[in-house]
Amino acid sequence: MSEPVNRVRRALNEAPADLLLDRVADTLAGAYGITRVQLLQVDYRLSALLPLGDGETVTSPGHPAWRCFDHQTPIVADDTAYLPVSMRGERRGVLRVAPAPGDPGTLHELAEAATALAHEIAAVSAGTDVYRAARRSRRLTLAAEMQWEMLPGRSRIRPSFSLAGQLEPAYAVRGDSFDWSDDGERVWLSTINGTGEGVAAAMLTSLATYALRNARRAGLGLADQAALADQAIYDLHRGGQHLAALLMDLDLRSGVLTVVDAGSPRLVLLRDGEVRQLPLEAQFPLGMFEATDYHEQRFELCRGDRLFVVSDGVIDATGQDVRYGETALDRFLRRTGPMEPLDAVRSLIGDLRAFVAGDLVDDAVVVCLDWTGPQD
Structure with a gap:
């Protein structure tokens, strides 16, 4: 495992439950020059990818984010990389980062960072509503x-x-x-x-x-x-x-x-x-x-x-x-x-x-x- 990925894991382990994405973004910026990071979580209906925080909801099946989610593989489109946020087969969503790296090795490391994020979200979700609340497009009964x-x-x-x-x-x-x-x-x-x-x-x-x-x-x-x-x-x-x-x-x-x-x-x-x-x-x-x-x-x-x-x-x-x-x-x-x-x-x-x-x-x-x- 590369040192940048290790830094991501350490940052996640030390981050407050509500700041996981912020810590990932800071670490990726320092290690890879990533300037934009967004987490898109799949909603309860499996029909929309909802942003954590500001951003547009992704519903179009042909969107690169959905292709990444469906095929569970990194997708690069328009200088943006889409990475599966999944752990042990549980698909939580997609991490969108830009600018996309130019070499496959770096893309693989970013995918490992997205997997680490999935594990940490699972670990902290019992103690915070941040990620659950952002996964719903409307109120649950x-x-x-x-x-x-x-x-x-x-x-x-x-x-x-x-x-x-x-x-x-x-x-x-x-x-x-x-x-x-x-x-x-x-x-x-x-x-x-x-x-x-x-x-x-x-x-x-x-x-x-x-x-x-x-x-x-x-x-x-x-x-x-x-x-x-x-x-x-x-x-x-x-x-x-x-x-x-x-x-x-x-x-x-x-x-x-x-x-x-x-x-x-x-x-x-x-x-x-x-x-x-x-x-x-x-x-x-x-x-x-x-x-x-x-x-x-x-x-x-x-x-x-x-x-x-x-x-x-x-x-x-x-x-x-x-x-x-x-x-x-x-x-x-x-x-x-x-x-x-x-x-x-x-x-x-x-x-x-x-x-x-x-x-x-x-x-x-x-x-x-x-x-x-x-x-x-």
């Missing part, structure tokens, strides 16, 4: 604020898997959500198709999410995780409220997928360009009855398999009195094969917005998980 704060992230990449998810309508989502965790050997993924309206729906989903996390962190298997969350919801609501969930546990070495379908969203497998729905055993939603006994199913994935989880808000989306439906969904999913999971999720959401001619009315969640095989 209270329910949406709760849902986004629960997420572990929107995307994740490791050598053996990659995943991404999105909540819609992004600024007003109520009960739909997802959660994930990995330890290098397994990845756990839960997707919730919430019920109810507003804050009440968000609170029900929060209870289920934290109950599932509590059971997972205690080392319980999927069936017991479902049972614990089921009991937590039933104890509070006595069957008056319940929600659908899909729990998955993927062994990253063997590709064995363990599933519990608790009245779940739809699980679709994309293999060799063909779409198929896995035959899940439908079981009761979480919280519907007291002491439900849940059962696990196992499937063997092939290297390169892609899984999509979609809630009924996707299939039931309506435009001009026409339902989006499973046929249109399957047709679109086939086209996502070459895309990275976040791009596939974003493309599907974009297709749904075009279909309904605006934001979705009902909650929808889309999650995409790729298994790339064991990595020795």
